[in-house]
Amino acid sequence: MNLYIQPEYEVVRDESRCIACRVCERQCANLVHSFDAETGKMKSDSTLCVNCHRCVCVCPTHALKIVKSDDTYKVNGNWSNQTINEVYRQANSGGVLLSSMGNPKEYPVFWDKMLINASQVTNPPIDPLREPMETKLWLGKRTAQVKRDKKGKLINTLAPQLELKAPILFSAMSYGSISYNAHESLARAAEELGIYYNTGEGGLHKDFYKYGKNTIVQVASGRFGVYKDYLDAAAAIEIKMGQGAKPGIGGHLPGTKISADVSETRMIPQGIDAISPAPHHDIYSIEDLRQLVYSLKEATDYKKPVIVKIAAVHNCAAIASGIARSGADIIAIDGYRGGTGAAPTRIRDNVGIPIELALAQVDERLREEGIRDEVSIIVGGSIRSSADLVKAIALGADACYIGTAALLALGCHLCRTCHEGKCNWGIATQRPDLVKRLNPDVGYKRLVNLVTAWNHELQEMMGGMGINSVEALRGNRLMLRGIGLTDTELSVLGIKYAGQSM
Amino acid sequence: MKRIYVNEKWCLGCHLCEYECAFANSHLTDMVKALKGKVIHPKIRVEDGGDVHFAVNCRHCTDAVCVRSCISGALSFEDGMVAIDQNKCVGCLTCVLVCPFGAIMPAPEGGVAQKCMLCTDNLTGEPNCVRHCINNAIVYEERD
Ligand code: SF4
Ligand code: SF4
Ligand code: SF4
Ligand code: SF4
Numbered sequence: 001m002n003l004y005i006q007p008e009y010e011v012v013r014d015e016s017r018c019i020a021c022r023v024c025e026r027q028c029a030n031l032v033h034s035f036d037a038e039t040g041k042m043k044s045d046s047t048l049c050v051n052c053h054r055c056v057c058v059c060p061t062h063a064l065k066i067v068k069s070d071d072t073y074k075v076n077g078n079w080s081n082q083t084i085n086e087v088y089r090q091a092n093s094g095g096v097l098l099s100s101m102g103n104p105k106e107y108p109v110f111w112d113k114m115l116i117n118a119s120q121v122t123n124p125p126i127d128p129l130r131e132p133m134e135t136k137l138w139l140g141k142r143t144a145q146v147k148r149d150k151k152g153k154l155i156n157t158l159a160p161q162l163e164l165k166a167p168i169l170f171s172a173m174s175y176g177s178i179s180y181n182a183h184e185s186l187a188r189a190a191e192e193l194g195i196y197y198n199t200g201e202g203g204l205h206k207d208f209y210k211y212g213k214n215t216i217v218q219v220a221s222g223r224f225g226v227y228k229d230y231l232d233a234a235a236a237i238e239i240k241m242g243q244g245a246k247p248g249i250g251g252h253l254p255g256t257k258i259s260a261d262v263s264e265t266r267m268i269p270q271g272i273d274a275i276s277p278a279p280h281h282d283i284y285s286i287e288d289l290r291q292l293v294y295s296l297k298e299a300t301d302y303k304k305p306v307i308v309k310i311a312a313v314h315n316c317a318a319i320a321s322g323i324a325r326s327g328a329d330i331i332a333i334d335g336y337r338g339g340t341g342a343a344p345t346r347i348r349d350n351v352g353i354p355i356e357l358a359l360a361q362v363d364e365r366l367r368e369e370g371i372r373d374e375v376s377i378i379v380g381g382s383i384r385s386s387a388d389l390v391k392a393i394a395l396g397a398d399a400c401y402i403g404t405a406a407l408l409a410l411g412c413h414l415c416r417t418c419h420e421g422k423c424n425w426g427i428a429t430q431r432p433d434l435v436k437r438l439n440p441d442v443g444y445k446r447l448v449n450l451v452t453a454w455n456h457e458l459q460e461m462m463g464g465m466g467i468n469s470v471e472a473l474r475g476n477r478l479m480l481r482g483i484g485l486t487d488t489e490l491s492v493l494g495i496k497y498a499g500q501s502m
Numbered sequence: 503m504k505r506i507y508v509n510e511k512w513c514l515g516c517h518l519c520e521y522e523c524a525f526a527n528s529h530l531t532d533m534v535k536a537l538k539g540k541v542i543h544p545k546i547r548v549e550d551g552g553d554v555h556f557a558v559n560c561r562h563c564t565d566a567v568c569v570r571s572c573i574s575g576a577l578s579f580e581d582g583m584v585a586i587d588q589n590k591c592v593g594c595l596t597c598v599l600v601c602p603f604g605a606i607m608p609a610p611e612g613g614v615a616q617k618c619m620l621c622t623d624n625l626t627g628e629p630n631c632v633r634h635c636i637n638n639a640i641v642y643e644e645r646d
Binding site: 016017018019021022023026027058060061432433436437439441442 | 511512514515516517518520521522525533534537538539540553634636637638639
């Protein structure tokens with residue numbers, strides 16, 4: 001017996017506004033809306049609705065809204081409606097609960113408990129509209145030695161670097177988990193912005209090799225789509241050890257999302273689930289990691305930086321220290337709020353730690369050990385605005401990965417049902433009629449707008465602090481103050497409390 | 503001259519443009535008032551066939567067969583646009599028969615033909631279908 005579960009959200013149509021144009025019906029892949037020819041009126045079935053807001057956005061008369069249902073079980077502080085429903089759902093199905101996008105639980109957001117400094121009187125603020133304000137930066141090792149040839153000329157000993165016009169990169173999202181058009185939008189935006197996008201573990205579609213100089217290719221435990229041309233095409237190579245949304249487990253792309261094109265790109269059979277294992281089966285120590293780092297460098301002539309990406313977990317500072325010694329050029333850390341195309345709910349919601357704390361600890365540890373210059377640090381896992389970006393850089397990051405924010409720019413409304421493959425916004429789907437809904441001409445411009453806007457705001461906030469380059473903001477924790485934090489939290493973050501002077 | 507181009511690749515078959523066209527040509531400012539409970543007669547029509555959709559409205563052909571065949575001089579070129587003067591139209595519907603796109607149709611009020619005038623004949627002033635298309639599947643632009 002499948003117990004009926006009342007939907008969490010309800011579709012509400014303002015009958016006085018609806019003109020029965022049926023646009024909502026045509027645009028909902030979940031078949032919520034229908035037209036009743038007898039009454040000439042629209043109907044909706046809320047039990048099918050995932051609250052993606054597509055219909056709300058396209059309704060020409062703004063006749064629709066989605067509201068949280070006020071149906072409730074007997075109110076219980078311990079057993080929330082959701083908790084109870086999850087038990088029912090598992091009793092119905094016997095399966096692991098699946099979710100997508102980032103952890104939605106109400107854990108503290110430390111970004112919101114940090115305040116930024118500004119200059120007054122003694123060190124004047126800088127006006128970014130009138131004075132130079134540098135947001136360009138390089139990622140890679142900064143351990144060059146001064147060496148000269150026989151004629152006394154400097155020999156370049158600097159390891160390969162990634163040049164970015166803004167301290168932002170689009171995080172790894174694979175072709176398969178997101179659509180062709182989403183990838184094209186990201187790739188074109190990265191090219192125009194002078195930044196990078198990341199293929200994720202899904203290989204690089206043959207059409208996108210031309211964006212290679214703005215592409216970071218990933219080598220993950222499943223090794224999907226990895227071969228010489230793939231490595232050669234990229235600006236940098238990322239070894240994915242873990243992902244913030246699901247530390248400790250691998251990936252699972254359902255067969256339904258593995259179209260002919262995805263299968264060709266990933267070099268795996270069509271229509272069969274693609275499972276990437278939890279560990280890399282050739283990496284069980286930092287020494288093993290070092291071998292992979294150097295294999296990849298060797299394969300690409302030592303011309304490209306190698307990134308090692310890990311999930312933010314309890315011991316990440318020590319792990320990062322190992323990575324910094326493994327030969328990697330860049331460490332990417334992904335916090336527990338990072339998004340995903342599919343993850344077991346319990347893992348997404350309960351495993352890992354906040355990126356703010358992980359970043360502070362990693363940066364501090366690498367400084368203490370005198371190896372901070374061995375690597376650059378990229379952080380991700382819910383960077384929601386330019387304010388988060390500024391705070392991340394001040395805490396010690398070189399640059400930030402944005403994933404969820406980028407998808408929002410493309411139209412995503414965080415309905416968190418990516419794993420069902422029916423994304424009404426044409427992002428997390430491979431169904432041709434849905435993929436088509438994301439026109440990359442529109443999508444890439446929206447991404448360019450977003451990053452440009454953030455970069456302006458970054459410049460304004462830096463100017464306010466009297467700082468004229470991101471390089472000078474990096475690790476400048478005196479620019480941050482905590483608010484509403486405990487002593488332990490302040491010490492983990494390595495910042496002072498609001499009101500405490502320099 | 504700027505023309506309307508339809509990009510079949512991006513048309514979703516949502517039919518929104520038909521309603522936006524009908525609204526623009528209702529000469530009202532409230533869409534609900536204009537269209538609620540009404541049967542619409544838009545000058546743009548979305549053709550659907552399986553997974554293929556595209557919107558059809560007047561192409562404003564340079565050597566327009568409708569203009570050439572109009573018996574009363576109701577159809578003419580105005581700055582590159584094919585315009586209809588419904589006061590002159592005698593409702594013979596020759597143009598409806600000859601348009602290879604099916605872009606001219608009898609007007610609902612009867613007795614005359616109607617066609618897309620790029621919204622120059624209503625309050626919006628610029629093609630309303632273009633402005634509201636949700637996927638840039640109809641564009642109004644200069645091309646060679
Ligand atoms: S699933 Fe999305 S498009 Fe469908 S009714 Fe719900 S909110 Fe609207
Ligand atoms: S899109 Fe809006 S106006 Fe059209 S049928 Fe749906 S609710 Fe009614
Ligand atoms: S509004 Fe755009 S996408 Fe929708 S049917 Fe018209 S042309 Fe196609
Ligand atoms: S009505 Fe038809 S024939 Fe006349 S200009 Fe438009 S598309 Fe061409």
